[in-house]
Amino acid sequence: MSAPSLVVLTGAGVSADSGVDTFRTAGGLWDRYDWREVATPEGFAADPGKVHAFYNERRRALPGVRPNAAHAALAELEARLEANGGRLTLVTQNVDDLHERAGSRRVLHVHGELAKAACVACGTVSVWTADLGTEIPCPSCGVAGAMRPHVVWFGEMPRHLDEAEAALGEADLFVSIGTSGSVYPAAGLVAAARARGVDCTELNLEPSANARLFTEARYGRAAEIVPAFAKEMTW
Template identity: 75%
Template sequence: MAAPRILVLTGAGISADSGVDTFRTQGGLWERHDWREVATPEGFAADPGKVHGFYNGRRAALPEVRPNAAHRALADLERRLEKDGGRLTLVTQNVDDLHQRAGSREVLPIHGSLDRASCTACGAVHEWRQDLSVETPCPGCGKAGGMQPYVVWFGEMPRHLDEAEAALDEADLFVSIGTSGSVYPAAGLVAAARAGGTRCLELNLEPSENAGLFDDTRYGKAAQIVPEWAEELTW
């Protein structure tokens, strides 16, 4: 049997096991911050300093966290599949870089990346690991005031959707890991997979809002159930 082609969607639940702050859980980021003020284009226009402060804090925390067993298991699975002619495409809603640091290569960060910054003046995207402010000049065009976090805010269209949909069209299995099932269009991938006849698996701490659309489900901490599933997978 040929190695399968797998599309994996990951959300906050996989990074939570590394100690990354989540958004919707009790005590999470949206209980401590008003998303309208720090995660919308309108919020940035009204108070860019406040938005920069929010993302500066999240960016500064990245070196303090490490990929966990779930991240590593997906990176290992990608290598196993490639060796046998299969493929693993990883679509992540997370803006941390834990998948990449674990060794995953085919990663589509549809909500952007904390380690990038973009310039509204010239459109350039730069690697960025230090703080941003309204005084920060663009390394490309030199203009100050236009640098912003390279993240997708509420009301904006996620990135890499065409690539994700193309990979889903070819997938034999769709796996959703650590997602709430409430953030679209990512939450719509399972319905698209089912419509195309692709088998669907949910690996989550608890049932998502669209758990009923999955053919199989497993519940528990990502750092435990993802490695178990990956190790059991054969072809």
């Protein structure tokens, strides 16, 4: 019997065990910052310096956090599936690079990546680990002030949705890990999976907003329940 095809959606709960700030939980980033000012195109147009300062702080923190056991378990599961003829497509709402640093290779960042910058003048996307500011020129076209974080802000279209839906069309199992179930369109993947007759498992700290749609659920810290779930995946 060949290994199954999985689509795994991850959210802030996966990286929380690494010490990465979450957005929507009590005490999270949106309790401390106004998202309208730092996470919208309008906020960037009104005060780009403030937006750059917000993301510069997040970007500087990345080297100080490490992948946790959940990240490692997903990378190991991907390798094991592929070795046995299966496939794991990881769709993440997280803008950090912890999945890649743990060894995951097939990662779709639907909300963008913190360690990249985009030029609004020429469209070039560059790997970017330093601070951004209004005086920074684009390394491709040379225009200053056109660089922005390569993240998806409120009101913008998430990325890689076509690829995620294509993977879901071939999936045997959909797994949602560490998500609130309230951020669309990613939160709609479970309904799309159920419509295709795909089994759906929720691994979360607590029931999500769409927990009723899952056929199986386990609750606890991601660093504990994800490795246990991955270890049980046998075929």
